[in-house]
Amino acid sequence: MKLVAVTACPTGIAHSAMAAEALEVAAREAGHDIEVEIQGAAGGPGLLPTTIAGADAVIFAVDAGVRDRERFAGMASVEVRTRRAIDHATEVIDQAVDAARQAPARDAAAPASPMSTAAPTGASGAEQFRIWLMTGVSYMLPFVVAGGILIAIGFAIGGATRVTGVEDWPSLGDVFSSKLALGALLFKIGAVAFSMLVPVLAGYIAFGMVDRPGIAPGIVAGLIANQLGAGFLGGIVGGLLAGAVVMALMRIKVRGPLAKMMPVMVYPIVGTLVTGALLVLVIGNPIADAQSGLTGWLTDLQGTNAVLLGILIGAMMAFDMGGPVNKAAYAFGLASLDSGNFAVMAAVMIAGMTPPLGLALATVVRPQLFTFGERESGKAGWLLGLSFITEGAIPFAASDPIRVIPSLMAGSAAAGALSMAVDAQSRAPHGGIFVLGLIEGKLGYLLAGVVGTAVTAAAVVVLKSLGRDREAASTEPGGVTDASASGAKVVPSGA
Amino acid sequence: MTIAIDTLVTPDLVALDLASADRRGIIEVLAGRLVAAGRLTDREGFVEAVWAREQETGGTGMESGVAIPHAKHLAVTQASVAVARVPGGVDFGAEDAPADLVFLIAAPAGADDVHVTVLSKLARRLVHESFRTALREAPSPEAVVTILKEQIQ
Numbered sequence: 001m002k003l004v005a006v007t008a009c010p011t012g013i014a015h016s017a018m019a020a021e022a023l024e025v026a027a028r029e030a031g032h033d034i035e036v037e038i039q040g041a042a043g044g045p046g047l048l049p050t051t052i053a054g055a056d057a058v059i060f061a062v063d064a065g066v067r068d069r070e071r072f073a074g075m076a077s078v079e080v081r082t083r084r085a086i087d088h089a090t091e092v093i094d095q096a097v098d099a100a101r102q103a104p105a106r107d108a109a110a111p112a113s114p115m116s117t118a119a120p121t122g123a124s125g126a127e128q129f130r131i132w133l134m135t136g137v138s139y140m141l142p143f144v145v146a147g148g149i150l151i152a153i154g155f156a157i158g159g160a161t162r163v164t165g166v167e168d169w170p171s172l173g174d175v176f177s178s179k180l181a182l183g184a185l186l187f188k189i190g191a192v193a194f195s196m197l198v199p200v201l202a203g204y205i206a207f208g209m210v211d212r213p214g215i216a217p218g219i220v221a222g223l224i225a226n227q228l229g230a231g232f233l234g235g236i237v238g239g240l241l242a243g244a245v246v247m248a249l250m251r252i253k254v255r256g257p258l259a260k261m262m263p264v265m266v267y268p269i270v271g272t273l274v275t276g277a278l279l280v281l282v283i284g285n286p287i288a289d290a291q292s293g294l295t296g297w298l299t300d301l302q303g304t305n306a307v308l309l310g311i312l313i314g315a316m317m318a319f320d321m322g323g324p325v326n327k328a329a330y331a332f333g334l335a336s337l338d339s340g341n342f343a344v345m346a347a348v349m350i351a352g353m354t355p356p357l358g359l360a361l362a363t364v365v366r367p368q369l370f371t372f373g374e375r376e377s378g379k380a381g382w383l384l385g386l387s388f389i390t391e392g393a394i395p396f397a398a399s400d401p402i403r404v405i406p407s408l409m410a411g412s413a414a415a416g417a418l419s420m421a422v423d424a425q426s427r428a429p430h431g432g433i434f435v436l437g438l439i440e441g442k443l444g445y446l447l448a449g450v451v452g453t454a455v456t457a458a459a460v461v462v463l464k465s466l467g468r469d470r471e472a473a474s475t476e477p478g479g480v481t482d483a484s485a486s487g488a489k490v491v492p493s494g495a
Numbered sequence: 496m497t498i499a500i501d502t503l504v505t506p507d508l509v510a511l512d513l514a515s516a517d518r519r520g521i522i523e524v525l526a527g528r529l530v531a532a533g534r535l536t537d538r539e540g541f542v543e544a545v546w547a548r549e550q551e552t553g554g555t556g557m558e559s560g561v562a563i564p565h566a567k568h569l570a571v572t573q574a575s576v577a578v579a580r581v582p583g584g585v586d587f588g589a590e591d592a593p594a595d596l597v598f599l600i601a602a603p604a605g606a607d608d609v610h611v612t613v614l615s616k617l618a619r620r621l622v623h624e625s626f627r628t629a630l631r632e633a634p635s636p637e638a639v640v641t642i643l644k645e646q647i648q
């Protein structure tokens with residue numbers, strides 16, 4: 001089929017050229033001939049009258065008026081905004097082909113072809129929130145990978161229960177003579193990297209909100225969240241708080257010499273003070289209370305239905321991964337060990353292993369639901385999960401808490417329940433594949449891990465797919481699907 | 496007569512790893528680079544012109560993650576392109592697609608055709624995914640300029 005197109009935008013530099021290129025590529029791919037006239041500063045020669053006369057349809061991809069439109073009178077036509085031609089050129093070409101097929105009904109296609117509905121809307125609240133979280137997560141990710149892998153290797157070399165007991169930094173001689181010292185060195189360096197997870201997350205969430213002035217208050221908020229034992233959810237709260245406080249400070253209009261003082265003195269001092277004070281005074285006590293309350297509550301539940309207890313412990317382990325709820329479950333596991341009940345610790349361990357494993361599995365099963373960074377950290381997730389390094393799941397949870405955390409809880413609850421049901425026993429206050437020798441009831445225990453991993457992966461895939469479908473439906477009134485959008489991607493010409 | 500792209504963009508006009516959730520902030524940072532490079536004399540006036548274009552078009556962002564805020568302005572002394580890479584993405588009006596590659600195009604008011612032609616070539620190349628990927632993965636401002644030079648002739 002022979003097509004002609006006119007592209008135009010107010011400055012005639014950028015969008016008209018992009019639309020022309022996109023239409024040319026898409027038409028070529030679909031096996032059609034096309035000639036494009038770019039109107040505006042960059043316009044080359046116009047379409048020849050003979051070319052127009054020989055064309056089956058005309059496409060107007062325009063953000064401005066079309067010059068000499070009467071040349072195309074009576075032709076089958078499609079009119080869209082330049083942006084639609086750039087983003088969805090294949091569909092625009094298809095519309096033009098359809099319009100041509102419906103001829104001679106003149107202009108029949110014009111009302112049927114929707115103008116681009118792209119409205120000048122800013123990012124919605126939820127979207128903005130997601131972008132802030134993603135900024136924090138992207139800076140946190142290297143710390144998770146570095147810390148997680150070093151700790152896992154340290155466990156493998158020195159033994160998980162032994163390296164965690166080493167107090168001092170090992171000496172050079174020790175490292176060469178003792179496996180334990182070498183393992184401890186790796187573990188301790190990894191642990192330092194892990195201690196930065198929450199500060200970096202909080203600092204760069206604030207950075208995402210208000211740029212550089214957010215970093216100091218945000219990192220301090222994250223350090224405080226660490227000290228309060230508030231975990232990564234506390235870090236998210238701290239980072240958002242720091243960003244909000246600095247944002248409020250930026251609203252204060254100051255003139256004269258004081259204006260220069262704002263970024264140097266006022267944002268760091270006032271921002272850090274207000275953020276820190278709010279965190280400690282408003283959030284600190286409730287977190288401490290929650291942790292001791294939950295531990296007490298679990299103690300009361302001891303002796304009731306073992307499977308129910310397993311479900312609760314499992315869900316708690318996965319809820320905040322290092323936060324107060326997780327710590328309450330772990331503390332309860334330790335207390336149970338002391339009182340001679342080894343089943344609870346086994347459930348705690350397996351429930352702490354499934355979150356990274358389940359996410360790693362999900363990134364393999366449905367890679368398209370995850371960002372590039374998530375797919376890469378999913379690879380590390382296998383090793384981290386097997387090593388009982390639950391923190392491997394934090395980047396996923398922090399960037400999409402609403403969908404990921406419930407999925408992790410479901411899988412860990414399943415794992416905890418199964419572990420209790422088969423009455424697996426762990427005498428070590430540490431988990432992971434390296435202490436499997438200390439586990440009694442290995443087969444049932446491993447089964448619990450496999451089931452929990454599968455449940456986590458299935459839940460996260462379902463929740464992320466649901467969310468995605470809804471987003472696509474609400475933001476694409478033209479009914480454009482992901483598949484057709486990716487079909488509009490162009491093949492590099494290599495020019 | 497043809498003009499090489501590297502007369503329009505130099506490494507000091509390329510800002511990698513900018514982090515801002517704010518469209519206007521990105522435009523201001525890039526306009527600042529143009530002023531520092533002596534290519535623009537009135538930062539605020541130019542930013543206003545770009546901003547007006549953003550408002551009028553609903554944003555210059557595209558679903559591919561590219562945004563090309565641009566304006567012609569008297570204060571532009573030399574046709575220029577400033578580039579920002581924003582890993583977190585920033586809203587430029589494309590639905591559900593924050594821009595992570597931002598090209599601020601500054602054209603002098605008396606549209607100089609040779610420069611405009613080069614700018615249009617840049618815009619055309621941006622339609623191609625391989626080109627965008629190369630720019631996203633370039634390790635340094637110098638590498639970005641090299642890629643632009645190789646791909647736009």
